[in-house]
Amino acid sequence: MKKSKLSMRARYYIEGYSFISLWLIGFLLFMAIPLGRSLYYSFHKLQVSQHGLIASFVGGDHYRAAFTTDVNFLPLLKDTMVSMLTQVPLILIFSLFCAILLNRKLVGKTFFRGIFFLPVIIASGAILSKLMDQGAANLPIFYNENLYNKLNAFIPGDLLETLLQYAESLTLVMWDSGVQILIFLAGLQTISVTLYEAAKCDGATAWESFWKITFPMIMPMMLVNTLFSIVSSFTKADNQMMTHILNVVFKTNDFGYGSAMGWIYFVIIFLILGLVFLLFRKSLSTTEGRK
Amino acid sequence: MHKFNLRRIDFGGIALYVFLTLFGLLMLLPLVYMAVTAFKPTSELFLFPPRFFVVNPTLMNFRDLLLITGTSAVPFSRFIFNSVIVTGGIVLGGVVISAMAAYPLAKHNMPFKSAIFNMVVAALMFSPLVLQIPQYLLISRSGLMNTYWAMILPYLAAPMGMFLMTQFLRQLPEALLEAARIDGASEWKVFWVIVMPMLKPAIATFALFSFISAWNDPYPSMVYTTVQEMKTLPLAIQTISGGVGVVARVGTLAAASFLMIIPTLLVFVITQRMVLQTMAHSGLKE
Incomplete structure (x- = not known):
C-alpha cells in the first residue's frame, strides 16, 4: 500500500517536471550556462585561433583595467548613473500622476489608457531611436524660440541649463512610463473604496486622503515600479554603457574584457536594487500591517 | 474630439480632460511625427525651420522604398x-x-x-x-x-x-x-x-x-x-x-x-x- 502511494507521488513529480523541463532546458542553455561562461571568461584572456578559443588565466586584470586603463568606462558609468538618477524619479512621479488621473471616472477611459500605453509599443523600436536622433524627441520649442537666451535674463545660467535638460528629457520620460502607469493603475484599483469613504466621513480632504491612503497603499507598486524603471533604464538599448560594451566585444573582439565590464555593470545594478529594497523595507512593513 | 461633458459644468472634470488631452497629444507626437514625415516630399523634409505638418502630402517615399528595395539582391x-x-x-x-x-x-x-x-x-x-x-x-x-x-x-x-x-x-x-x-x-x-x-x-x-x-x-x-x-x-x-x-x-x-x-x-x-x-x-x- 505504502509503496504504491510513493510511486503515485513520484509520478506526480515526474509529470510536474516534464512540464517545466522544456523551459528549464532553454533557461539553462541560454541563460544559466552563458552566465557562468561569461563569469569564467571575465577572468581569462581569450584568443581566437584555428582550434577555437584559447583562454589563459589572467586573474582580476580585466576588472582592474576597467577602472584604471579604460578612459571611457568610468565617465560612461557616471553618465548612466546620472541619467538613471534623474529619470527614474521623474518617471515615477509622472506615471503615478497619470495613473491617478486615468483611474477616475471619465468618458473614453479605454481610449486614453490606450494612448498612454502607445509609446511603449512604438518607442521600443530601434527605428524610432533613429528618428529621435533627427530631433523628434526634443520639443522643438526649446531651441526654436531661443528660449535659453530669453530665460537667462531671469534664471542664472547653471540652474537654467539643468532645468532645460529636465524639460528636454521630459518627452523621453513620458514615453518611458507606459508600463509603470499600467502597474500603478492596477495598484490603485485594488485599494478598497471604503477606505476613502471612511476618510471622507471623518472630513479628510482629497489632498489628505491621497497622502494618508493612496500613497501608503501604493507603496508595494512603488517598489515594483522603481525596480522596473531602474532595470529598464540600465538595460535600454540606447544606453551608452551598453553600446560601449557591445563595441568592445564585437568590434575589438575582446570577449574577456567585455564580460568583465558586463559583470561590473551587473553587480552595480544589483547593489542599487538592493539599496532600493532596503529603503523600501520600512515603508513596506507598515503597509503589510495595515492589511 | 469628444472631450467636454456639457450637460453640467464640472471644473475638476474639465481640468482632468484638458490635462489628459495635453498629455495624450504629447504621447501621440512621435507617432504623428513619423506618419507625417512619411508623407513629406523632399522639399519639405529639409525645410528650416522644420515644419511639423505636411503641406503637399505625397506617396513618393513609399515609391522610393519599393525602388531601393527592388534594386537590392534580396x-x-x-x-x-x-x-x-x-x-x-x-x-x-x-x-x-x-x-x-x-x-x-x-x-x-x-x-x-x-x-x-x-x-x-x-x-x-x-x-x-x-x-x-x-x-x-x-x-x-x-x-x-x-x-x-x-x-x-x-x-x-x-x-x-x-x-x-x-x-x-x-x-x-x-x-x-x-x-x-x-x-x-x-x-x-x-x-x-x-x-x-x-x-x-x-x-x-x-x-x-x-x-x-x-x-x-x-x-x-x-x-x-x-x-x-x-x-x-x-x-x-x-x-x-x-x-x-x-x-x-x-x-x-x-x-x-x-x-x-x-x-x-x-x-x-x-x-x-x-x-x-x-x-x-x-x-x-x-
Missing part, C-alpha cells in the same frame, strides 16, 4: 517573411513553453519549486548584456548561424512570461483542476483544456510584450546572421537608413518605419483589453 518581401517567421516562432513557442512551466510551478507541490521560481525572479534582473557573448559563441559553435533557429531559440525561455503566468495562475481556483482530475483527465489534458483557457489574459499580455520586442529588435539578426537572405525587417530598415545617400533617405526611412509599426498597432488593439486586465490581477499586490 526582395523586400523576403525580409518581411523572415520577420514573420522569427516573431511568430518566438511568440508561439514562448507562450506554450512558459505556460507549461508556469502550470506546475503555480499548482503543483514538488521539491525545488521555490528554488526554480526564485531563479526566475533573479533572471528578470539580469541585463541581457552579460549573456550576449557566450550566447553568440554557443550559437556559432553549434552551427546554427544563419538559420531561423538561431534567432528563435535563445528567446524561447523567457523569464518574464513565466513570471507573469505563474503569478496569474496562482490566484485561479484549485477546484476546477480537482474536478477535472477526479473525472479522470490526464495532466496534459488538464493543461490544454482548463489551464490554457484560464490563462488567456496573461497569455495576451505576454504575447504583446514578446511580439513588440521580437518584432523591433534588430540585434539577433545582426549578430546571428551573415547572409542577406536571413536578415529581418528591423535590420533591413536600419541598413536603408545607413546606406550611402543617407541624407536623401530620411523620408524613405520614415515610410519604412511607418509600415513597420502597423502590425504592432494591430496586435496591441487586439490584446489591449486583456493586457489591462492582467495587470490588475497580476498578483503584484498580494
Whole structure:
C-alpha cells in the first residue's frame, strides 16, 4: 500500500517536471550556462585561433583595467548613473500622476489608457531611436524660440541649463512610463473604496486622503515600479554603457574584457536594487500591517 | 474630439480632460511625427525651420522604398517573411513553453519549486548584456548561424512570461483542476483544456510584450546572421537608413518605419483589453 502511494507521488513529480523541463532546458542553455561562461571568461584572456578559443588565466586584470586603463568606462558609468538618477524619479512621479488621473471616472477611459500605453509599443523600436536622433524627441520649442537666451535674463545660467535638460528629457520620460502607469493603475484599483469613504466621513480632504491612503497603499507598486524603471533604464538599448560594451566585444573582439565590464555593470545594478529594497523595507512593513 | 461633458459644468472634470488631452497629444507626437514625415516630399523634409505638418502630402517615399528595395539582391518581401517567421516562432513557442512551466510551478507541490521560481525572479534582473557573448559563441559553435533557429531559440525561455503566468495562475481556483482530475483527465489534458483557457489574459499580455520586442529588435539578426537572405525587417530598415545617400533617405526611412509599426498597432488593439486586465490581477499586490 505504502509503496504504491510513493510511486503515485513520484509520478506526480515526474509529470510536474516534464512540464517545466522544456523551459528549464532553454533557461539553462541560454541563460544559466552563458552566465557562468561569461563569469569564467571575465577572468581569462581569450584568443581566437584555428582550434577555437584559447583562454589563459589572467586573474582580476580585466576588472582592474576597467577602472584604471579604460578612459571611457568610468565617465560612461557616471553618465548612466546620472541619467538613471534623474529619470527614474521623474518617471515615477509622472506615471503615478497619470495613473491617478486615468483611474477616475471619465468618458473614453479605454481610449486614453490606450494612448498612454502607445509609446511603449512604438518607442521600443530601434527605428524610432533613429528618428529621435533627427530631433523628434526634443520639443522643438526649446531651441526654436531661443528660449535659453530669453530665460537667462531671469534664471542664472547653471540652474537654467539643468532645468532645460529636465524639460528636454521630459518627452523621453513620458514615453518611458507606459508600463509603470499600467502597474500603478492596477495598484490603485485594488485599494478598497471604503477606505476613502471612511476618510471622507471623518472630513479628510482629497489632498489628505491621497497622502494618508493612496500613497501608503501604493507603496508595494512603488517598489515594483522603481525596480522596473531602474532595470529598464540600465538595460535600454540606447544606453551608452551598453553600446560601449557591445563595441568592445564585437568590434575589438575582446570577449574577456567585455564580460568583465558586463559583470561590473551587473553587480552595480544589483547593489542599487538592493539599496532600493532596503529603503523600501520600512515603508513596506507598515503597509503589510495595515492589511 | 469628444472631450467636454456639457450637460453640467464640472471644473475638476474639465481640468482632468484638458490635462489628459495635453498629455495624450504629447504621447501621440512621435507617432504623428513619423506618419507625417512619411508623407513629406523632399522639399519639405529639409525645410528650416522644420515644419511639423505636411503641406503637399505625397506617396513618393513609399515609391522610393519599393525602388531601393527592388534594386537590392534580396526582395523586400523576403525580409518581411523572415520577420514573420522569427516573431511568430518566438511568440508561439514562448507562450506554450512558459505556460507549461508556469502550470506546475503555480499548482503543483514538488521539491525545488521555490528554488526554480526564485531563479526566475533573479533572471528578470539580469541585463541581457552579460549573456550576449557566450550566447553568440554557443550559437556559432553549434552551427546554427544563419538559420531561423538561431534567432528563435535563445528567446524561447523567457523569464518574464513565466513570471507573469505563474503569478496569474496562482490566484485561479484549485477546484476546477480537482474536478477535472477526479473525472479522470490526464495532466496534459488538464493543461490544454482548463489551464490554457484560464490563462488567456496573461497569455495576451505576454504575447504583446514578446511580439513588440521580437518584432523591433534588430540585434539577433545582426549578430546571428551573415547572409542577406536571413536578415529581418528591423535590420533591413536600419541598413536603408545607413546606406550611402543617407541624407536623401530620411523620408524613405520614415515610410519604412511607418509600415513597420502597423502590425504592432494591430496586435496591441487586439490584446489591449486583456493586457489591462492582467495587470490588475497580476498578483503584484498580494
